[in-house]
Amino acid sequence: MDVLMQDVSKSYGTQVVLESMNMHFPSGQFTSLLGPSGCGKTTLLRLIAGLETPDYGDIYFAEHCMFSTKRKINRPVHQRKLGMVFQEFALWPHLTVFENVAFGLRATKDTKNLAARVEEAIKAVRLEGLEKRHPHQLSGGQQQRVAFARAIAIKPKLILFDEPLSALDAMLREEMRREILELVRNFGLTAVYVTHDQEEAMSMSDNIMVMQQGKLLQHGSPESIYSKPEDAFVANFVGKSNWIVHDMQMVRPEHVHFTSNHAGDRSWKAVVSNVSYQGERYEITLHIADGMTWTTYYNRRMQIGENVNVFVSPQHIQFFNHDKEEVLL
Amino acid sequence: MKTRKWGFTLALVLLAVLIVSPLCIVLLHSFYPDDTFDITAPFRTMFDGELSEVFFNSIQLGFMVVLGATVLALPMVFLMTKTSLGRHKWLDVVLIIPFMTPPYIGSMGWILFMQKRGFLEQMVPFTEKITPFFFSLFGMVTIMSLHLFPFLYLILRNALAKIGNNLEEAGQVYGGTFMYRFRKIIIPLLLSSYGMGALLVMVKTIAEFGTPATFGRLIGYHVLTSEIHKYTSSWPIDFARATALASILLSACLLFWYVQNVMSRKFQYQTITGKGSRQKTVQFKGWKRVLSWGYVVFLLGTSIGVPYFSIVVSSLQKLRGEGLAWGNFTFAHYAELLSFGSPGLQALTNSLGLAFIAASIAAILGTFLALQIGKGKKWTERVTDAFSLLPNTVPGIVIVVGLILLWNASWMPIPIYNTYAMVALTYVVFYVPYTVQYVKASLGQINVSLTNAANVFGGTPWYTFRRVVLPLIIPGVLAGWTMTFTISVRELVASLMVLPPSMEVSATYIFTQFEQGSVSLGMAMAVVSVGLTTIVLLVMNQLFQQEKG
Numbered sequence: 001m002d003v004l005m006q007d008v009s010k011s012y013g014t015q016v017v018l019e020s021m022n023m024h025f026p027s028g029q030f031t032s033l034l035g036p037s038g039c040g041k042t043t044l045l046r047l048i049a050g051l052e053t054p055d056y057g058d059i060y061f062a063e064h065c066m067f068s069t070k071r072k073i074n075r076p077v078h079q080r081k082l083g084m085v086f087q088e089f090a091l092w093p094h095l096t097v098f099e100n101v102a103f104g105l106r107a108t109k110d111t112k113n114l115a116a117r118v119e120e121a122i123k124a125v126r127l128e129g130l131e132k133r134h135p136h137q138l139s140g141g142q143q144q145r146v147a148f149a150r151a152i153a154i155k156p157k158l159i160l161f162d163e164p165l166s167a168l169d170a171m172l173r174e175e176m177r178r179e180i181l182e183l184v185r186n187f188g189l190t191a192v193y194v195t196h197d198q199e200e201a202m203s204m205s206d207n208i209m210v211m212q213q214g215k216l217l218q219h220g221s222p223e224s225i226y227s228k229p230e231d232a233f234v235a236n237f238v239g240k241s242n243w244i245v246h247d248m249q250m251v252r253p254e255h256v257h258f259t260s261n262h263a264g265d266r267s268w269k270a271v272v273s274n275v276s277y278q279g280e281r282y283e284i285t286l287h288i289a290d291g292m293t294w295t296t297y298y299n300r301r302m303q304i305g306e307n308v309n310v311f312v313s314p315q316h317i318q319f320f321n322h323d324k325e326e327v328l329l
Numbered sequence: 330m331k332t333r334k335w336g337f338t339l340a341l342v343l344l345a346v347l348i349v350s351p352l353c354i355v356l357l358h359s360f361y362p363d364d365t366f367d368i369t370a371p372f373r374t375m376f377d378g379e380l381s382e383v384f385f386n387s388i389q390l391g392f393m394v395v396l397g398a399t400v401l402a403l404p405m406v407f408l409m410t411k412t413s414l415g416r417h418k419w420l421d422v423v424l425i426i427p428f429m430t431p432p433y434i435g436s437m438g439w440i441l442f443m444q445k446r447g448f449l450e451q452m453v454p455f456t457e458k459i460t461p462f463f464f465s466l467f468g469m470v471t472i473m474s475l476h477l478f479p480f481l482y483l484i485l486r487n488a489l490a491k492i493g494n495n496l497e498e499a500g501q502v503y504g505g506t507f508m509y510r511f512r513k514i515i516i517p518l519l520l521s522s523y524g525m526g527a528l529l530v531m532v533k534t535i536a537e538f539g540t541p542a543t544f545g546r547l548i549g550y551h552v553l554t555s556e557i558h559k560y561t562s563s564w565p566i567d568f569a570r571a572t573a574l575a576s577i578l579l580s581a582c583l584l585f586w587y588v589q590n591v592m593s594r595k596f597q598y599q600t601i602t603g604k605g606s607r608q609k610t611v612q613f614k615g616w617k618r619v620l621s622w623g624y625v626v627f628l629l630g631t632s633i634g635v636p637y638f639s640i641v642v643s644s645l646q647k648l649r650g651e652g653l654a655w656g657n658f659t660f661a662h663y664a665e666l667l668s669f670g671s672p673g674l675q676a677l678t679n680s681l682g683l684a685f686i687a688a689s690i691a692a693i694l695g696t697f698l699a700l701q702i703g704k705g706k707k708w709t710e711r712v713t714d715a716f717s718l719l720p721n722t723v724p725g726i727v728i729v730v731g732l733i734l735l736w737n738a739s740w741m742p743i744p745i746y747n748t749y750a751m752v753a754l755t756y757v758v759f760y761v762p763y764t765v766q767y768v769k770a771s772l773g774q775i776n777v778s779l780t781n782a783a784n785v786f787g788g789t790p791w792y793t794f795r796r797v798v799l800p801l802i803i804p805g806v807l808a809g810w811t812m813t814f815t816i817s818v819r820e821l822v823a824s825l826m827v828l829p830p831s832m833e834v835s836a837t838y839i840f841t842q843f844e845q846g847s848v849s850l851g852m853a854m855a856v857v858s859v860g861l862t863t864i865v866l867l868v869m870n871q872l873f874q875q876e877k878g
Binding site: 150 | 776778779781782783784785786787788789792793796797800801
């Protein structure tokens with residue numbers, strides 16, 4: 001099911017949270033909304049769910065209109081038939097695992113084969129045998145799975161994630177990323193995933209939408225966002241960036257080399273200021289002669305204070321602010 | 330959205346009729362002593378009518394009880410937070426008993442203990458030289474301080490616990506001596522809490538009716554509450570004076586509450602850091618240990634031991650003239666009290682029935698109001714909040730006078746005055762704040778995401794309320810019900826003033842038996858009503874525990 005937003009705006013009082021957003025979440029794909037806190041990504045998700053009302057604009061689920069200021073349509077939340085996984089799980093503390101998962105079916109009086117369908121969802125998240133427990137008797141990862149089972153039990157076409165992994169520790173997060181992806185793929189769901197963690201967005205998504213201050217900065221595959229950022233902010237926010245000219249010319253760490261292979265490479269003098277061992281390689285922090293700090297990688301330990309030359313091939317330099325680009329070249 | 334508006338309108342109408350209008354009527358009545366509006370009328374009535382002494386008595390009593398409660402509470406606060414005595418958590422529970430004991434019953438206990446040929450003289454004969462001195466303002470302040478000190482104790486103990494050791498240790502590290510730290514860190518941080526506690530004790534003292542009605546009357550120390558009662562219930566009835574006194578009492582209490590509010594907003598520091606604060610405690614040894622336990626025994630003995638000893642023993646004595654002697658004990662008074670068809674049993678069933686009805690209505694009304702208040706952000710919500718809690722702020726007797734003026738008015742079309750319903754209504758108005766507060770607390774703990782999730786998964790607003798919100802606030806509702814039931818059973822002032830003639834409840838039964846009947850029967854009733862309500866409290870508490878487990 002495609003989700004479409006047309007010209008959607010939202011403000012709280014005088015503060016503009018979202019400014020005429022036009023967005024398309026393609027059917028069956030995993031789309032992440034990525035941005036720093038306060039960029040409006042959670043508000044956007046809540047607008048899709050119907051938990052907040054836009055000031056202006058249209059929202060469509062496939063051909064069905066959920067919200068339209070022009071046509072005066074506003075489908076209430078409980079009629080939108082979507083699954084959602086909340087930030088702190090939002091499991092009902094007084095209901096058992098079974099009843100938490102069954103809630104969506106009971107609420108819509110869709111109780112045919114209830115037990116079997118709830119069981120199926122619980123089995124999909126591998127929580128068999130814990131049906132009678134209450135949420136507080138479960139570990140963080142298990143609670144997360146219940147939240148997920150609750151969302152898939154109603155067989156939604158669209159599932160929304162509001163920073164679902166932020167309450168878990170790092171180890172568990174990795175594991176849950178894989179599980180979420182697998183389930184979303186297996187059930188053929190359209191997923192919208194809100195996160196401020198660029199690594200999470202990069203590793204999970206088919207599409208990423210980078211947002212800042214209520215605006216969509218860039219929309220594309222994780223690869224294109226990383227290798228062809230269209231904006232200095234995106235370059236900074238996604239991946240590590242080394243600035244040649246502040247906010248105008250940038251190169252990614254893996255393209256900074258200590259030896260030159262091509263005649264046309266640009267070169268800089270630098271001093272090693274920090275070395276951090278990462279197992280498979282060393283991350284080297286460099287002070288460049290003109291005051292910038294860069295990051296690069298190397299396969300052996302370097303001495304702090306060592307003077308080096310670094311080389312960058314021109315095709316790997318990203319330019320921003322196109323007016324000035326002409327002048328420099 | 331529409332139901333929300335209707336809810337607010339209904340809530341405001343209910344509050345206006347039940348709580349606000351009685352108070353307005355009291356004020357209006359006092360401004361129109363002879364059919365002309367005069368805002369100074371209550372003051373003139375008071376000063377012309379030689380009633381100023383009553384006002385000053387109330388204020389003087391208030392200040393002295395604040396002092397008394399402070400003297401009693403401070404050592405206990407210190408012992409429980411700074412020494413190893415703090416391990417004995419049960420003391421915190423036991424120390425609430427005096428506060429939960431109805432003041433009129435406590436006073437009766439003290440009267441029985443200290444009076445001529447009372448228990449003290451029987452046990453220690455030479456004290457007959459001293460006991461008459463107890464029947465003075467000193468005795469009254471003692472009794473009321475022993476009733477109210479737990480309040481101050483709990484507030485100060487919590488405040489001190491929150492200050493925590495790290496703030497003090499920081500002071501130590503930077504070179505402060507004990508006295509310097511006490512002066513520069515503890516006192517300033519504690520002062521606001523103390524101020525609030527002291528003002529609350531002050532308000533509670535001048536609003537108190539039970540002790541002035543029993544002990545105060547015995548020693549001829551008249552205060553605002555007892556005089557209001559006199560002018561409304563015994564000949565010659567004088568509503569002009571009663572409402573004048575009630576207006577002044579009301580203004581005084583509201584003024585103190587206002588000061589308290591301003592203080593708490595201005596001087597409240599953020600002392601909770603989110604990290605659990607450690608308390609370093611001193612282990613007392615030798616004479617210090619003896620002294621500290623001695624103080625605990627003294628405090629529990631005077632605040633709980635003396636009154637309960639006197640009440641229980643009196644209820645068990647065959648002949649009061651025989652005094653304390655083996656063989657002078659009997660359960661006959663209980664048998665008489667609880668025998669089928671006796672006035673005692675009638676009064677008790679009246680009490681339980683009224684309390685049950687009042688508690689049930691208050692639980693429903695309070696829950697409804699709390700739901701309307703919600704987060705308390707909009708002005709309508711805040712107004713609802715303030716009005717719902719008003720009966721907790723205003724002295725009970727003022728509300729009763731207002732309710733009588735309103736429901737007994739010649740234009741009042743609903744004829745519930747002088748019926749069972751009027752008593753239930755009064756209890757509801759008195760105690761609805763408890764449910765409101767408990768349910769508000771429960772609601773505050775429900776994260777918005779829980780109701781959001783319910784909506785997302787197809788729950789209509791009503792379905793969400795029924796399956797998510799309601800189950801989660803039930804503990805609050807039950808706590809409100811229990812509290813209302815418990816104190817309604819023991820309620821004196823409302824019962825004395827609005828009960829229909831010829832009808833009695835346990836509190837009025839105790840009161841009249843103590844004044845002019847069989848003291849033993851009265852005390853047997855006191856034991857039964859306090860015992861029963863304590864059992865209800867314990868049972869309900871147990872139920873909550875299971876619910877949570």
